Amino acid sequence: MRSRKIVGRVLFYLLVAFIVVYTVFPFYWAIVSSLKAGSGLFQVEFWPANPAWDNYVGVFQGQPFGRNILNSVIVAVSVVVLSLFLAVTASYSLGRVRFRGRTTLLLVVLSVSMFPQVAVLSGMFELIRWLGLYNNLLGLILSYMIFTLPFTVWVLTTFMRELPKELEEAAIVDGASPWVVITRVFLPLMGPALATTGLLAFIAAWNEFLFALSFTLSNEMRTVPVAIALITGTSQFELPWGNIMAASVIVTVPLLVLVMIFQRKIVSGLTAGAVKG
């Protein structure tokens, strides 16, 4: 009985170890590969014998990668700020005021968050061209609202519902208008919710690929995912894998740091967005 228990424990920890290796290894491998220079890349070594930063330097030389990072930051931050701004007032209405058509509106918002992006591609293309925003970061900011806005509205509405009723009542008794209620009473309480929702929206915008690929043309206007997908080498047949891995690590590390700091909040944000519905 006792030995069976020990075997069980050992198997259990083997499973845990396997899960960890499976989850972490690809990223570990990207880091290891990014530190190998020259022909070292083409030998399978699980630890780089002579770590070198050549790839990290190289990635900024062949293409405007610094500019690409800046583009991604500009787009993602703008999208988050805009979405949160629009979503705070909207979620107050959807979460705390009863009015006819509210359920329908919530359903519409939810449906939009399910949209396959390709379904609006041609219409969006026309719109962006018509507004003169093709190959312009503003075009990306505008188009990204299609997935960040429904998401932020949805999660913040769930949050708004749970705020205590008494707070609002007290403010109304004191003669506060709905605008004052939102900005003075609720907004200070929403810090954590705004941070979580904002971070998740930021990640979504940072990672977006289809619109960024379709609505930009020049290297200078590309966002990071498009730049990474389109890195090409000196010859058509030889991809500069070292550079690609270095670029991959560069764009992932800040995200990972953010995610690790906010991990608890992110988990609750994810479940609020999906399970609670």
Place this chain on the structure above:
Amino acid sequence: MTTVYDAGRATNPAARGGAAAPQDSLLTRRRRRAAWLFLAPMILVLALVAGWPLLRTIYFSFTDATLYDLEYHEFIGLLNFYYLAIDPHWWRAVWNTVFFAVVSVSIETVLGMVIALTLNTHMPGRGLLRAAMLIPWAIPTVVSAQMWGWMYHDLYGVINEIFLFVGLIDQPRAWIADPDLSMYAVIAVDVWKTTPFMTLLILAALQLLPGEVYEAARVDGINPVKVFFKVTLPLIKPALMVAIIFRTLDALRIFDLMYVLTGNSRATASMSVYARQQLVDFQDVGYGSAASTFLFLIIAAFTVIYITVGKVNFDQGGK
């Protein structure tokens, strides 16, 4: 201002008569007006970026518009849909998408369940493990596609190396180029990337389960496997269903993974890849829009299922 709200009214019974009712409804009306005012910008933006482009896409699907000049097009009725229906490449894309969605979501569900159950037991370093789970989820899809593309490399890839070492294969394989293997290679990346999401959702459901039931089961000496199927599974089923449908929706509209890992290859092209190829690479907006519209209809059907099965509770809270 004495009594405008329920709370205030309760403390001041004198105002409860005829005076309070119209005042109350005035407040309600004012709140409603404010609510619509607050909603207007959001509705406007959504109409602009979602409603209008969707309507235009559906409209384009009945025309022969090209990307070169969107303005000059003619209405051609259902012709695009007819061509779509007889295009074997399109049906291949439909099959690819469905196969991808079914296989990857099934694996993710089982794997997610196993990992969630593991994480749900009391053990040292659980928080660390949960943090590690977030790594694949946080990595952009394009980046994971590139990372795995390198690992899959036919000559220098680590996957071939490991598999050869373990003895799973006897010669290096071209995981991406081989049409028989590429779909499985794509699925493996998706499983790696999105199982954490599934795990987190299942874990959240598991942690809400009442501990007493398990205590009782243990005292009665019931087999853990039986406990899982008779107690745990039924209890987390609603959350599980929502997670599965959520993931399926995501899988059905997949684009970036295939596009980056295998390009426009017929063996793995999803419906989104096919539609974009027609639209952008071949400049055929009408035909591409027809494919997009078809995908939209499929997703819409699934969304209806999500909303029904998820029993999204709209009328909770609010006033």
